[in-house]
Amino acid sequence: MKTAYVCQFCGHSTGRWVGRCIACDSWDTVVEEIVLKTETRSTSAPISIKALSDSEIITPDRFLTGIEELDRVFGGGIVQGASILIGGEPGIGKSTLLLRIAANVVQLSSFECLYVSGEESLEQVSLRAKRLKINEPKIKLLSTVSLTDVVATIRKNKSIKFLIIDSIQTMYDSKVTSAPGTVTQVRTCAHELTVLAKQYSVSLLIVGHITKDGQIAGPKTLEHMVDTVLYFEGENSNQYRILRTIKNRFGPANEIGVFEMSEAGLMPVDNPSSLFLTVHDREVVGSAVFAGVEGSRPILMEVQALIARTNMATPRRAVVGWDINRLAMIIAVLSARCKMFLHDKEVYLNIAGGLKIQEPSADLAVAASLISSLVNLPLPTSSIICGEVALSGEIRNVSHADLRLREAQKLGFKKAIMPKNGNYSSHDIEIIKLGHIKELKEIFNHN
Numbered sequence: 001m002k003t004a005y006v007c008q009f010c011g012h013s014t015g016r017w018v019g020r021c022i023a024c025d026s027w028d029t030v031v032e033e034i035v036l037k038t039e040t041r042s043t044s045a046p047i048s049i050k051a052l053s054d055s056e057i058i059t060p061d062r063f064l065t066g067i068e069e070l071d072r073v074f075g076g077g078i079v080q081g082a083s084i085l086i087g088g089e090p091g092i093g094k095s096t097l098l099l100r101i102a103a104n105v106v107q108l109s110s111f112e113c114l115y116v117s118g119e120e121s122l123e124q125v126s127l128r129a130k131r132l133k134i135n136e137p138k139i140k141l142l143s144t145v146s147l148t149d150v151v152a153t154i155r156k157n158k159s160i161k162f163l164i165i166d167s168i169q170t171m172y173d174s175k176v177t178s179a180p181g182t183v184t185q186v187r188t189c190a191h192e193l194t195v196l197a198k199q200y201s202v203s204l205l206i207v208g209h210i211t212k213d214g215q216i217a218g219p220k221t222l223e224h225m226v227d228t229v230l231y232f233e234g235e236n237s238n239q240y241r242i243l244r245t246i247k248n249r250f251g252p253a254n255e256i257g258v259f260e261m262s263e264a265g266l267m268p269v270d271n272p273s274s275l276f277l278t279v280h281d282r283e284v285v286g287s288a289v290f291a292g293v294e295g296s297r298p299i300l301m302e303v304q305a306l307i308a309r310t311n312m313a314t315p316r317r318a319v320v321g322w323d324i325n326r327l328a329m330i331i332a333v334l335s336a337r338c339k340m341f342l343h344d345k346e347v348y349l350n351i352a353g354g355l356k357i358q359e360p361s362a363d364l365a366v367a368a369s370l371i372s373s374l375v376n377l378p379l380p381t382s383s384i385i386c387g388e389v390a391l392s393g394e395i396r397n398v399s400h401a402d403l404r405l406r407e408a409q410k411l412g413f414k415k416a417i418m419p420k421n422g423n424y425s426s427h428d429i430e431i432i433k434l435g436h437i438k439e440l441k442e443i444f445n446h447n
């Protein structure tokens with residue numbers, strides 16, 4: 001029996017134990033594991049090959065979940081034989097989401113779904129189903145951690161075309177002796193499951209746990225193995241959940257679906273823009289409405305800033321929902337280009353509603369909320385803002401400008417503060433064009 005020493009973080013394998021992984025520099029992540037003898041194919045037998053133009057290679061079918069928020073995230077339905085990985089923090093609602101998907105899929109199709117729970121007993125799963133009012137005979141339950149059981153069940157039941165594994169970290173392949181959740185075990189199980197999915201044209205949905213720093217636990221290769229990677233995110237303290245496409249071989253990435261978690265389960269939110277906006281009776285100092293785009297959908301959200309004096313040598317900068325490094329950049333640009341100094345002030349930045357913004361086009365909204373808080377004046381009444389800020393202070397164009405403007409108009413906004421060089425088709429909304437961040441400062445003076 002051959003053993004190897006495998007890093008549990010990156011999957012790098014060495015012949016002897018080391019305290020620190022030489023590939024990813026992590027400490028104490030290397031564990032002894034037993035290596036499987038891989039099958040080698042005899043080189044003499046050729047296998048048949050097909051031309052790319054061959055009409056016999058059919059495009060795979062898709063099936064719908066019937067929930068628009070979900071189908072968009074999957075890129076227009078779930079592809080038959082595709083493998084999908086869903087990552088999310090403990091207790092965020094992964095099992096709830098999967099049960100909902102399973103129920104909708106079997107209702108709309110002729111096939112059955114196998115729900116494999118390695119974490120919970122059948123009683124626990126059926127208790128949840130009762131609470132969610134899901135009572136589908138076509139959802140079959142299996143409480144096991146054994147991969148062999150799962151493979152045998154799929155081989156035997158040809159009517160099952162949808163397989164859910166909750167979660168990959170609990171699965172155990174007896175061919176590999178290392179414990180469930182180790183790199184080798186996770187990799188082997190995931191590999192066998194994806195092969196099984198392709199072979200039997202079964203769509204596969206795998207739950208993956210998330211580590212403290214927000215990565216899917218196990219080897220990074222897990223994300224390469226599957227066709228689609230989704231993250232289920234949200235704050236445990238509020239009821240909104242976002243399902244985000246990180247990678248998709250069958251559709252666009254970065255799409256999001258918005259859901260609300262309630263006692264009755266997850267409800268899709270059709271009009272998320274209004275959800276993340278706080279309704280104010282009058283203008284508020286330190287607040288800017290950012291017209292964002294997530295995937296193909298526009299979402300308006302409120303950026304809030306608070307600036308307070310401090311005597312501390314290194315004043316606090318706290319951010320919720322945005323990148324702290326980008327905030328540091330905006331603060332530097334404001335000081336270098338606008339002579340607005342924040343070195344003796346604490347800065348708090350918050351994206352209302354628990355959303356995380358990743359777009360650089362939120363720069364201008366952040367700058368505006370900071371300036372507003374600093375000069376103690378609100379932005380023009382009923383305005384939205386977006387634009388990327390360069391280190392020079394220049395304001396760069398944003399993508400999907402018209403999509404953003406349309407959404408703002410739909411929600412009753414009257415003014416839009418936008419980059420100067422953008423092409424905008426005519427809207428019923430007044431566009432205030434800015435070329436440099438200095439001009440943003442002017443807006444407050446003319447309020």
Ligand SMILES: Nc1ncnc2c1ncn2[C@@H]1O[C@H](COP(=O)(O)OP(=O)(O)OP(=O)(O)O)[C@@H](O)[C@H]1O
Binds near residue numbers: 089090097261262
């Ligand atoms: N009786 C209930 N009423 C309302 N909400 C509930 C109830 N029971 C559970 N929940 C909600 O469901 C969430 C747990 O959902 P779920 O078990 O689907 O999460 P999970 O991501 O699968 O968790 P784990 O990581 O433990 O597998 C809880 O955080 C809670 O918000």
Ligand SMILES: [Mg+2]
Binds near residue numbers: 094095096119166
């Ligand atoms: Mg769960």
Ligand SMILES: [Zn+2]
Binds near residue numbers: 008022023024026029
């Ligand atoms: Zn490593």
